[in-house]
Amino acid sequence: xxxxxxxxxxVITPERAVLECEARFVAFPAHDGEVGVLPNRAPxxxxxxxxxxxxxxxxxxxxLFVDGGFAQMLNNRLTILTEQARGVxxxxxxxxxxxxxxxxxxxIPDDAAFVARTGAVERARVQRRLIETAKR
Amino acid sequence: MAxxxxxxxxxxxxxxxxxITRTMQLIATARFQAAFTRAMATKPYTERLAELVAxxxxxxxxxxxxxxxxxxxxxxxxxxxxxxxxxxxxxxxNTGVLRAAVGHLDSEVAKGVExxxxxxxxxxxxxxxxxRRPMLEQITHIGDAPRFEQVEPIANTLMDRFIKGEISAxxxxxxxxxSAGRQRPTVLQLxxxxxxxxxxxxxGKKSTVLYEFSPSAEELLAELLPATVRxxxxxxxxxxAVSEQIGRMVAMKAATEAAAEMITALTRKxxxxxxxxxxxxxxxxxxxxxxxx
Numbered sequence: 001x002x003x004x005x006x007x008x009x010x011v012i013t014p015e016r017a018v019l020e021c022e023a024r025f026v027a028f029p030a031h032d033g034e035v036g037v038l039p040n041r042a043p044x045x046x047x048x049x050x051x052x053x054x055x056x057x058x059x060x061x062x063x064l065f066v067d068g069g070f071a072q073m074l075n076n077r078l079t080i081l082t083e084q085a086r087g088v089x090x091x092x093x094x095x096x097x098x099x100x101x102x103x104x105x106x107x108i109p110d111d112a113a114f115v116a117r118t119g120a121v122e123r124a125r126v127q128r129r130l131i132e133t134a135k136r
Numbered sequence: 137m138a139x140x141x142x143x144x145x146x147x148x149x150x151x152x153x154x155x156i157t158r159t160m161q162l163i164a165t166a167r168f169q170a171a172f173t174r175a176m177a178t179k180p181y182t183e184r185l186a187e188l189v190a191x192x193x194x195x196x197x198x199x200x201x202x203x204x205x206x207x208x209x210x211x212x213x214x215x216x217x218x219x220x221x222x223x224x225x226x227x228x229x230n231t232g233v234l235r236a237a238v239g240h241l242d243s244e245v246a247k248g249v250e251x252x253x254x255x256x257x258x259x260x261x262x263x264x265x266x267x268r269r270p271m272l273e274q275i276t277h278i279g280d281a282p283r284f285e286q287v288e289p290i291a292n293t294l295m296d297r298f299i300k301g302e303i304s305a306x307x308x309x310x311x312x313x314x315s316a317g318r319q320r321p322t323v324l325q326l327x328x329x330x331x332x333x334x335x336x337x338x339x340g341k342k343s344t345v346l347y348e349f350s351p352s353a354e355e356l357l358a359e360l361l362p363a364t365v366r367x368x369x370x371x372x373x374x375x376x377a378v379s380e381q382i383g384r385m386v387a388m389k390a391a392t393e394a395a396a397e398m399i400t401a402l403t404r405k406x407x408x409x410x411x412x413x414x415x416x417x418x419x420x421x422x423x424x425x426x427x428x429x
Binding site for chain 2: 010030042043045072083
């Protein structure tokens with residue numbers, strides 16, 4: 001196989017294919033930390049967490065917010081399957097702040113509610129951080 | 137004479153109706169295109185997910201026994217999600233789905249299984265109210281373009297109840313979209329997950345890729361299966377939306393054509409009435425002249 005210095009990256013949600021491009025480097029949030037992928041990486045299947053997905057195509061870097069899902073690297077193709085992927089430009093600070101406040105105000109009657117609250121708080125915080133980094 | 141005027145009035149109203157149905161046909165066509173594009177956009181996700189499930193099952197080797205795949209025979213209760221439209225004028229669309237739903241419910245009852253019906257769409261809700269059939273849930277907030285976030289909670293609740301053992305099966309009754317010319321009412325078993333849900337789709341070829349798994353393959357599969365269920369239910373909603381627009385398109389096309397035929401018939405009738413009227417008047421005049429002469 002010819003070694004290439006790029007690989008194909010596709011980000012797919014149930015509603016649409018968000019991104020299809022040739023990438024030089026991709027960093028995605030795994031369930032236990034961030035994973036970086038370079039061309040010709042060994043096959044990998046990984047569960048994803050909440051965080052920012054960065055795709056470097058050479059000229060630009062796409063930054064997306066992803067909420068869980070799976071990443072699969074096979075034959076120099078990286079497929080990110082996630083139920084939610086949103087570009088930074090689709091997020092607005094007021095909405096995110098509002099959802100953070102809502103999340104913090106959630107009551108915790110049982111374990112399930114605690115999990116839900118933690119998830120919602122983290123989601124909102126990650127989104128806020130993304131917006132703030134994008135501004136700089 | 138009154139007769140001719142009545143016919144003209146009717147023809148005018150039929151013309152207006154034709155104008156309306158034609159517009160509705162055009163709107164339905166546009167909506168169908170949009171819904172169809174959306175339906176196609178969900179395909180890659182579904183396919184890649186099925187591939188992943190297949191790869192993981194191969195990696196694990198023996199039959200995976202996930203709680204979502206286990207059938208609980210002793211629980212005599214199942215959940216049925218029925219997808220109907222919220223708007224009418226779409227031909228036999230709702231009738232077809234509801235007939236399939238009622239047939240399925242009756243056969244379940246005959247087997248001694250109780251049903252919890254989640255009804256989506258106003259048309260189905262009013263039909264079941266009319267029949268005085270119980271509904272556990274009435275969902276009307278999902279419109280023409282179902283969003284994943286709207287469908288996800290429904291799937292999650294059903295999976296929760298299934299795992300807790302409250303229900304032994306989950307079915308979805310919807311209009312399955314095969315092609316623009318073919319849609320069929322379908323009863324789809326969502327839970328327990330059967331093998332054809334994803335595992336079979338590799339067509340028997342064993343992938344021999346050695347993946348690096350993080351976390352372990354078993355844990356990944358346990359996460360993937362709920363995602364599969366969610367996306368399958370989402371696919372049902374998307375299919376239903378496409379089929380509804382096709383139903384409306386076909387119904388409105390038929391209505392427009394019927395109106396055109398009616399206009400032709402009425403025009404012919406009017407001409408005949410007008411001619412009769414003229415003949416009568418002439419006869420009157422000639423008769424009067426003859427009487428004077």
